[in-house]
Amino acid sequence: MEQDNAQWQVIPGGVTAPKGFMAAGLSAGLKASGAPDLALIVSENDAIAAAVYTQSQVRAACVDYCKQQLDEQASARAILCNSGQANACTGQQGWEDAVTMATTAAQVLATNSSEILIASTGVIGQRIKMDPLVAHIPQLAAQLSDQGSDAAAQAILTTDLVTKSYALETNVDGRPIRIGGIAKGSGMIHPNMATMLSFITCDAAVSPTLWQAMLSRAVDQSFNQITVDGDTSTNDTVIALTNGQSRTAAITGPGPAADQLEAMLTEVCIYLAKSIARDGEGATCLIEVNVSGSSTAADARKIARTIASSSLVKSAIFGRDPNWGRIAGAAGRAGVTLDQSNIMIKLGSFILLDHGQPQPFDHQGAHAYLKACAIDHKPGATESLANPVRITVAVGEGPGKGQAWGCDLSYDYVKINAEYTT
Amino acid sequence: MEQDNAQWQVIPGGVTAPKGFMAAGLSAGLKASGAPDLALIVSENDAIAAAVYTQSQVRAACVDYCKQQLDEQASARAILCNSGQANACTGQQGWEDAVTMATTAAQVLATNSSEILIASTGVIGQRIKMDPLVAHIPQLAAQLSDQGSDAAAQAILTTDLVTKSYALETNVDGRPIRIGGIAKGSGMIHPNMATMLSFITCDAAVSPTLWQAMLSRAVDQSFNQITVDGDTSTNDTVIALTNGQSRTAAITGPGPAADQLEAMLTEVCIYLAKSIARDGEGATCLIEVNVSGSSTAADARKIARTIASSSLVKSAIFGRDPNWGRIAGAAGRAGVTLDQSNIMIKLGSFILLDHGQPQPFDHQGAHAYLKACAIDHKPGATESLANPVRITVAVGEGPGKGQAWGCDLSYDYVKINAEYTT
Structure with missing residues (x-):
């Protein structure tokens, strides 16, 4: 709860x-x-x-x-x-x-x-x-x-x-x-x-x-x-x-x-x-994307949704890989005009990109953060939405804010969707 | 060639x-x-x-x-x-x-x-x-x-x-x-x-x-x-x-x-x-989508692209599953106005849906067709574009025609994209 x-x-x-x-x-x-x-x-x-x-x-x-x-x-x-x-x-x-x-x-x-x-x-x-x-x-x-x-x-x-x-x-x-x-x-x-x-x-x-x-x-x-x-x-x-x-x-x-x-x-x-x-098919974690700094809330939501739906971002998260390049790439193709030199990307509390420039960060720590967000699928495990992978993106100084949610892309997703026969 | x-x-x-x-x-x-x-x-x-x-x-x-x-x-x-x-x-x-x-x-x-x-x-x-x-x-x-x-x-x-x-x-x-x-x-x-x-x-x-x-x-x-x-x-x-x-x-x-x-x-x-x-990552086959019958070529291309990029369609093809429901679903959400009672879907030569109604078809034959389209990845195998999985969709009587190409979504795609560490 x-x-x-x-x-x-x-x-x-x-x-x-x-x-x-x-x-x-x-x-x-x-x-x-x-x-x-x-x-x-x-x-x-x-x-x-x-x-x-x-x-x-x-x-x-x-x-x-x-x-x-x-x-x-x-x-x-x-x-x-x-x-x-x-x-x-x-x-x-x-x-x-x-x-x-x-x-x-x-x-x-x-x-x-x-x-x-x-x-x-x-x-x-x-x-x-x-x-x-x-x-x-x-x-x-x-x-x-x-x-x-x-x-x-x-x-x-x-x-x-x-x-x-x-x-x-x-x-x-x-x-x-x-x-x-x-x-x-x-x-x-x-x-x-x-x-x-x-x-x-x-x-x-x-x-x-x-x-x-x-x-x-x-x-x-x-x-x-x-x-x-x-x-x-x-x-x-x-x-x-x-x-x-x-x-x-x-x-x-x-x-x-x-x-x-x-x-x-x-x-x-x-x-x-x-x-x-x-509870997405094959999901091993919940992903929450928070976008701020766009001109409008609709723009922020669009960017958030594009990041949350990127197969590349989703498979990186499944691999517990703090891959900011994929997040930046998804933000860039969301159909919203951006100045790439304004982009900030944070994963949990790790700042990966700032003003469009890669930042030095603790790779092992970021990897461990992603691992710690995994859903416990054991029977009887408490259902909790409290521990998502948090991706935070700022794209400028505008008032627009938006959120989106998704899950990672795992082997099980492919398995569930490939092994069914009509 | x-x-x-x-x-x-x-x-x-x-x-x-x-x-x-x-x-x-x-x-x-x-x-x-x-x-x-x-x-x-x-x-x-x-x-x-x-x-x-x-x-x-x-x-x-x-x-x-x-x-x-x-x-x-x-x-x-x-x-x-x-x-x-x-x-x-x-x-x-x-x-x-x-x-x-x-x-x-x-x-x-x-x-x-x-x-x-x-x-x-x-x-x-x-x-x-x-x-x-x-x-x-x-x-x-x-x-x-x-x-x-x-x-x-x-x-x-x-x-x-x-x-x-x-x-x-x-x-x-x-x-x-x-x-x-x-x-x-x-x-x-x-x-x-x-x-x-x-x-x-x-x-x-x-x-x-x-x-x-x-x-x-x-x-x-x-x-x-x-x-x-x-x-x-x-x-x-x-x-x-x-x-x-x-x-x-x-x-x-x-x-x-x-x-x-x-x-x-x-x-x-x-x-x-x-x-x-x-040559998409992890691809086991090339998929070619042909759409006809829309008002414009741009609409047909949009529908074709949406089908070719659907994770559900792609994983069904990887599973060699003639799953027309996913193709119809992708066509429906392409952002093009359609009359669903006009939709025809063909996989190879198998008619799966006609006038929006499921058709009886040879499931084993369609499954075998999909299997036969698999790429031979053996070294020395002839590179050939001649044998794609062909998905044909007609959406009406309009003059619009369009094609799109993609590949299936396999375990290897997830593997390649998850197991990389920055």
Whole structure:
């Protein structure tokens, strides 16, 4: 767990931490492995809904479905998500399966199908196993509880090694507001299991336009800043529901309450995004890149993302090699105008380059620093985001700052992605 | 060797195939290995010079030097290139070393230093070993010969396994015109050995503006369409000299002669680019992506490049896995508007996806096809570009067509790039 911030505190409960949310997850038999593969998140009342989707031109049916629903009305009661099959490249039949998912869930939950959002993750080009999915929805609904977040977090995974879950609580005018979230791995995407999903819940009362704007900005600083192998998926989706059950004053425009809520939403998204990067396929460490000194935050984020996604930087980190030349090279090709004589590069606390000039540094010490950042993959090892490889880059005196996260490129990445046979 | 085309024939001699060019290469002691590391290409007379450089904001001194020279006058007599040290991130001292390279070569060749272009490749952040370099220029000049192309091609290599050389001859108005070229590897860039270099010579008489336009377009279709790991270098440079010694009519504007020359220049660039992709670090096969049906050629090239650079596609090919989902996914995220129901994907002769729908295909046959495309790395094996893995993608009915080349992502790529220690 990250350290608590004075503005908010970490609380248990994931997506069921906010008031009025329940969740469940079970094995419906969609995955050959028998692992959990069907998740449901429900708000007791209609929640304001916002979403951000993959920018890919090849999109799964569920993405188009959610987009169509939320374009008509920015509210929802539930999210139904299956893993095992992505329902992408499945044509008209895929669309019909998406509709069936929503209508079946609506029937069981006794609500309108326009109140159901759906998501899928798994093998591209395969139809969802609809019979077992439909047959298991009543049981799934029966298992809904305010303790069900972990079961749901488990059921949305594909090749992830660990579940990703986080929740924070803050006070607005003396009353608590909570945001919770779960996510599944992406980035180093498994063979065809190409999806980053995150579902976020909140009990504040927020106007739909503002909630969507907050989510879009939070995603730009979090999920859009993680990179595992540069491949964007057909199914990537972030959905955020906020149901007003905190009974705090409605947040309808800019102000301290809106700022506080957005900061906390961003923090939840960043935590989940880092969890995804850390769990990238074959990853042996989490990499955090901090860029400052550019003209704009967007430029800083672009440079950070380019460094975090460079195969050369990633394989150097896997080799525990303090190779600043690759970091400088990646910064230079990020598509941002730079004066190379202003570049400073730091790895942990080791200054490798200053004013564009190589600096003498303790190679053995830097190598040892990289080794010490390795993730402990032993069963039972504490999941921690506290120990990333920190790459710090300054490119000038401008006000722009940005972060990105990634993981190293290991033999296991190639192995996982090469040895699969369709 | 590629098959001859009716328009031109393959000839030996590399950069010395065109009339009036000489070349040489030797070991000056810049590389610790003792391998050749200093190359010189000279035209008997002033040649029209064009160049294309890295787009990176972090550039080696030699790149800035050539740019400054050619901005003042688009002509040159010689190219001096060292390998071993990149002279990038070397500040003012690096600039002075670049100037010294040019002035020393000019003295020895008894010409003006403004007629000398320079290039470097090797470790970023290291000064060139100037004493041995300067000391060896007279000997290098003494070895210049019209048989010296292979020695030069050898001396510009860093981690490349093989030299890259090609030359073509065509007839314009009954007289021969020749274009030759050498190149060095890039893409799967060695630890800090980050450079793609190509030097091209021609004996046609062409106006400077037209020659630059021809080279820029040829590079867009060739060197800019190869991708090994997506990392652009600090030193990437293509220089093309044309000296008019064919004594054919000067080509000063559009017309059949210009078209013929540009087609041949493009062909030489494509051959060299493919040779670089095939020799990517750890590559076990060359991948050729053909995209058609987009609105513009630029769109088709963008899609082709995105597919060829996808880590997921590359690792699937290494695993000999006909994984069309990854190809579709890469096409979808190329930043080109697509209708996914129009996408067709072929691997060799196997149709994997049609109108956006998965097709039944012979998995074993496709797997065997991929296996059969593997490069024979045995010493003495014939270097051949004839047997790439062919990925064909149609995205609609538009006139746009484009190609890109890459190689697979193997364990050896990670090994080569992780196990280096600065």
